[in-house]
Amino acid sequence: MTTFNELGISKPIMKALEKMGFEEATPIQEQTIPLGMQGKDVIGQAQTGTGKTAAFGIPMIEKIDKDAKKIQGLVVAPTRELAIQVSEEIHRLGKFKGVRTLPVYGGQHMDRQIRALKEGPHIVVATPGRLLDHIRRKTIKIDNVHTAVLDEADEMLNMGFIDDIRDILKMIPEERQTLLFSATMPREIREIASTLMKNPEEVKVKSKEMTVSNIDQSFLEVLEKQKFDTLTNLLDIQAPELAIVFGRTKKRVDEVTEGLHARGFRAEGIHGDLTQGKRMSVLNKFKSGRIEILVATDVAARGLDISGVTHVYNFDVPQDPESYVHRIGRTGRAGKTGEAISFITPREMPHLHLIEKVTKSKVKRMDAPSFDEARRGQQQLTVEKLTSTIEGQDLKDYRETAAELLDQHDSVTVVAAALKLMTKERRNAPVTLSSVQPVSVKGGQKGKKKFRGGGDNKRNNFSRKGGKPSGRNRKFQNKRGSNSNSSGGNRNQNFK
Numbered sequence: 001m002t003t004f005n006e007l008g009i010s011k012p013i014m015k016a017l018e019k020m021g022f023e024e025a026t027p028i029q030e031q032t033i034p035l036g037m038q039g040k041d042v043i044g045q046a047q048t049g050t051g052k053t054a055a056f057g058i059p060m061i062e063k064i065d066k067d068a069k070k071i072q073g074l075v076v077a078p079t080r081e082l083a084i085q086v087s088e089e090i091h092r093l094g095k096f097k098g099v100r101t102l103p104v105y106g107g108q109h110m111d112r113q114i115r116a117l118k119e120g121p122h123i124v125v126a127t128p129g130r131l132l133d134h135i136r137r138k139t140i141k142i143d144n145v146h147t148a149v150l151d152e153a154d155e156m157l158n159m160g161f162i163d164d165i166r167d168i169l170k171m172i173p174e175e176r177q178t179l180l181f182s183a184t185m186p187r188e189i190r191e192i193a194s195t196l197m198k199n200p201e202e203v204k205v206k207s208k209e210m211t212v213s214n215i216d217q218s219f220l221e222v223l224e225k226q227k228f229d230t231l232t233n234l235l236d237i238q239a240p241e242l243a244i245v246f247g248r249t250k251k252r253v254d255e256v257t258e259g260l261h262a263r264g265f266r267a268e269g270i271h272g273d274l275t276q277g278k279r280m281s282v283l284n285k286f287k288s289g290r291i292e293i294l295v296a297t298d299v300a301a302r303g304l305d306i307s308g309v310t311h312v313y314n315f316d317v318p319q320d321p322e323s324y325v326h327r328i329g330r331t332g333r334a335g336k337t338g339e340a341i342s343f344i345t346p347r348e349m350p351h352l353h354l355i356e357k358v359t360k361s362k363v364k365r366m367d368a369p370s371f372d373e374a375r376r377g378q379q380q381l382t383v384e385k386l387t388s389t390i391e392g393q394d395l396k397d398y399r400e401t402a403a404e405l406l407d408q409h410d411s412v413t414v415v416a417a418a419l420k421l422m423t424k425e426r427r428n429a430p431v432t433l434s435s436v437q438p439v440s441v442k443g444g445q446k447g448k449k450k451f452r453g454g455g456d457n458k459r460n461n462f463s464r465k466g467g468k469p470s471g472r473n474r475k476f477q478n479k480r481g482s483n484s485n486s487s488g489g490n491r492n493q494n495f496k
């Protein structure tokens, strides 16, 4: 294990790392940071949630001259949410050095952005379209940029930004350093690497599997029309602290969200048709725990780093193995554990096998839970509340009434009535979703061709001091022997 100290990182950044609770560098950081600090061009590939942001953020911040009121570092990211998230992480890393970072993305007021740009940020983290807009209006000057980063390059390609990216890179002074991060290396990205980068060093954190070992993966074979009931039963049993449910289309996301509301869950949907303001407010609610379930399309959730996501449900199986890896990678981040459960209709079984084959991971079969189990799941929550009240509170004022009650009724009846009163019974509103076509293996083969590996499975775990212990410790949840909330659930202990 390499400490950040050994990587020759300067004092102010070391202080920031300490504040952030980062103790050891992750493998991608260990390999990328020294190259980055030597000024080399780097292509980085590693598994989800393994700290790629700091891997490019630290060398970039090291090179900033904070007395120069000029944009010196530029990060391009595919979505607004990602731009904001990356900007926040860089801000935290560069705080003690006094580095100013600004996220710039479409959908935000131009005037406001221009005013913020006038304050002289050192680093700008931007989405491609809006960045080009600013460059053309000369509200962003890139003549002094010495470090350029493309984060999630393949996703930018998928989203049709490839020409924008090329244009942007061509405008930045040639003597710049370029860092490129991508889960896959399709032809177009390779071409950018060979034409617009200088002898890039490739850092691939190798692994047999593409998914991280701290995500427990399982699937249920379920008929399309039973998916929704199965989902709510599972949610009742597993009681995730924060869960993301993936749906294939925007319409699907809206329908599942509405259905969850009808059954009394705190859920909200997120997809590309929502306004920027709405997307941000949904994400903030989710991050702060005001909603417990985020229903999302692939694009809306790519790269998002939300701590405390304990469960990912693939309500619809992802189109290709690559999406599968990114989706489930929203949990099991920063060495924590997580659960990923995929709903597979009988006709989609070959597709699941393809995902297993390409990602080289085994997805365990689990049985669909019954309504009865779900009901017991709800009651279990009440039992936990009751137990903690028994253990933790002064009940003196209630004892006399309790004794009177027990004179009149037997104890089991009294406790049963209390449980009934306290249990939030699920409304069983009937929910019918529009029908969807099953995913065919053909779609998956595209992914197979595209996909490539990354990430040392055993070593992706890393330690973070003072990490918040996750979750309600639900015994019920432990049925399959592993969950994100079990105490000491951080498997990374094995690697210390």
Ligand SMILES: Nc1ncnc2c1ncn2[C@@H]1O[C@H](COP(=O)(O)OP(=O)(O)OP(=O)(O)O)[C@@H](O)[C@H]1O
Binding pocket: 021, 022, 023, 024, 025, 026, 029, 046, 047, 048, 049, 050, 051, 052, 053, 054, 089, 302, 303, 304, 305, 307, 329, 333, 334, 462, 463, 464
């Ligand atoms: N060395 C470290 N020690 C502890 N925590 C870390 C370390 N490096 C990064 N983290 C934390 O791990 C989480 C995941 O990091 P990050 O978002 O950079 O992952 P990523 O590799 O970019 O994932 P994705 O492929 O999903 O985009 C973040 O919350 C980050 O703050």
Ligand SMILES: [Mg+2]
Binding pocket: 052, 053, 151, 303
């Ligand atoms: Mg990332």
